[in-house]
Amino acid sequence: GSGGVSGTRLRSALVVAEVAISVILLGGAAVTLRSLNALTEQELGFEPAQVTLMQLPLAAKTYGTATARNQFAQELLTRVRRLPQVEAATIGVGGLPFGGPPSPYAIPGVSPAEDRRVGLHLVDEDYLRVLRVPLRRGRMLSDRDVPAADHVAVINEATAALWPAGVDPLGQ
Secondary structure, three states, X not given: OOOHHHHHHHHHHHHHHHHHHHHHHHHHHHHHHHHHHHHHOOOOOOOOOOOOOOOOOOOOOOOOOHHHHHHHHHHHHHHHHHOOOOOOOOOEEOOOOOOOXXXXXXXXXXXXXXXXXXXXOEXXXXXXXXXXXXXXXXXXXXXXOOOOOOOOOOOOHHHHOOOOOOOOOOOO
């Protein structure tokens, strides 16, 4: 049978539409692959090779105080570090590579804004060393900083850029 002239035109239009959609999808796939390739070559700021990340929620009834949580963390780290296949172990909340909870911040000499927040990562003194995060300036956390809950921080370059031009965030 024949579909007539209008049927032929409809089929031709459908073929053109299918080809156009295919070209668009292929272009989108190419852009996606190029973006994925660029992401895999992106400098992460830490060394992820041979790193295992584990999330361990603690029951609030059993570990309701900071002292109980800290004691559990220290006992856990001691036991994990004794394992023969473990080179190093560390602990942190909201650490790399994922962002931590947002925290307000203030910079001396800069008027505060209510919506200013930075990602906060609570980590032990070995966290950055274990992940092989390079230190650009200043110092890493020490074994005295964490137990004493000293008000110290290691900041990244994006956070350092929040200070006004010419003002050094080191020591502040």
